[in-house]
Amino acid sequence: MxxxxxxxxxxxxxxxxxxxxxxxxxxxxxxxxxxxxxxxxxxxxxxxxxxxxxxxxxxxxxxxxxxxxxxxxxxxxxxxxxxxxxxxxxxxxxxxxxxxxxxxxxxxxxxxxxxxxxxxxxxxxxxxxxxxxxxxxxEMALYNPSIRVLRLLYELCLTEGKAVDGVYEINVRLSQRAISEITGVHFVTICRVFGWLRKENILHKTTDKIVIFDLQKLKDLINDDIRC
DNA sequence: CCATTAATATATA
DNA sequence: TATATATTAATGG
Structure with missing residues (x-):
C-alpha cells in the first residue's frame, strides 16, 4: 500500500x-x-x-x-x-x-x-x-559508495518526496548511521556526502525530514559519475 | 546517544 | 599514482 x-x-x-x-x-x-x-x-x-x-x-x-x-x-x-x-x-x-x-x-x-x-x-x-x-x-555491483547514497536520496525523493514551496520534502526519520547501515557506506563518508550536498545547496537533512532544493543537480551528479 | 572533523591507511581505477 | 573510501580517534551537540 x-x-x-x-x-x-x-x-x-x-x-x-x-x-x-x-x-x-x-x-x-x-x-x-x-x-x-x-x-x-x-x-x-x-x-x-x-x-x-x-x-x-x-x-x-x-x-x-x-x-x-x-x-x-x-x-x-x-x-x-x-x-x-x-x-x-x-x-x-x-x-x-x-x-x-x-x-x-x-x-x-x-x-x-x-x-x-x-x-x-x-x-x-x-x-x-x-x-x-x-x-x-x-546497487552494490554497479555503483560506488557515495553514488549509492545519492541514488537512494534521489529515489526516495521520487517515491516519497512532496513538492512544497518549490522544494521537495521527504518525511522520513533516518539518521546518518541508519543510511550507513542500509547502503553499506561508512558513516564518516555519509557525513561528508551530506556536508557537501548542503554546501552545494542541493539538499539538507534534519532529524525527521530531508529537503531537496535542487533535484536536477542531484540527478546530474548521479549521471555524471556513471560516465567515468 | 548522533554528528562532525582531522589524520592516516587502504583500495581502486 | 591520483582519487575515493574506510578506519580510528578526538570532540561537540
Whole structure:
C-alpha cells in the first residue's frame, strides 16, 4: 500500500501481514526487552517469527566479527527462520521492548488451511524481500559508495518526496548511521556526502525530514559519475 | 546517544 | 599514482 515502493529502498518491515494476528493463539508468544537476543547466530529455531509490537533487527554475521544489517521488522512483520541453513549466522535482536509470536511449520500449515488469503500475503512478503535484496545486490555491483547514497536520496525523493514551496520534502526519520547501515557506506563518508550536498545547496537533512532544493543537480551528479 | 572533523591507511581505477 | 573510501580517534551537540 503506502510502502509499496519505499520498502525496497529502506529495508524496514517488508509487507506486514496484519491478518496473521488473528492466529496468534496458535503460536507461542514471548516478550523481549531492548537489545535482547531473539535468535542467536547459527541457532536453528525452525519457526517463523511474527512481530506483535516493537521492532527487531536482523543481522548477518561473519566469522571475522564483521556484520551487516539485513533488515528491520516492525509490527506485523515476519522474520523467516523456518529452515535450518548451514553456516547461517543470522542474529536477530530486539531494537526495543517487543512482543513476538513464533509459529512452527505445522502451525502455519494449519493457518494456511483455514485462511488461504494468508498464503498470498506470505508470497508477497517473500517477493518484496527478494526484490529488495536483488536491488541491493545490483546497487552494490554497479555503483560506488557515495553514488549509492545519492541514488537512494534521489529515489526516495521520487517515491516519497512532496513538492512544497518549490522544494521537495521527504518525511522520513533516518539518521546518518541508519543510511550507513542500509547502503553499506561508512558513516564518516555519509557525513561528508551530506556536508557537501548542503554546501552545494542541493539538499539538507534534519532529524525527521530531508529537503531537496535542487533535484536536477542531484540527478546530474548521479549521471555524471556513471560516465567515468 | 548522533554528528562532525582531522589524520592516516587502504583500495581502486 | 591520483582519487575515493574506510578506519580510528578526538570532540561537540
Amino acid at each position: 503506502k510502502n509499496s515502493l519505499k520498502e525496497h529502498l529502506i529495508p524496514d518491515s517488508f509487507h506486514p501481514i496484519e491478518r496473521l494476528k488473528n492466529y496468534v493463539h496458535m503460536g507461542t508468544v514471548r516478550n523481549y526487552q531492548k537489545r535482547d537476543t531473539v535468535v542467536l547466530p547459527g541457532e536453528a529455531i525452525n519457526k517463523v517469527i511474527y512481530v506483535l509490537s516493537g521492532k527487531l533487527s536482523v543481522n548477518f554475521l561473519n566469522d571475522d566479527g564483521k556484520q551487516k544489517l539485513m533488515y528491520k521488522a516492525g509490527r506485523y512483520s515476519i522474520v523467516d527462520r523456518l529452515f535450518p541453513l548451514e553456516n547461517c549466522f543470522v542474529h536477530v535482536v530486539s531494537d526495543e521492548k517487543s512482543k513476538i509470536c513464533f509459529f512452527s511449520k505445522e502451525q502455519l500449515f494449519t493457518i494456511f488451511k483455514q485462511d488461504d488469503e494468508i498464503i498470498y500475503e506470505f508470497i508477497v512478503n517473500y517477493s518484496s524481500k527478494c526484490f529488495h535484496f536483488m536491488n541491493e545486490a545490483k
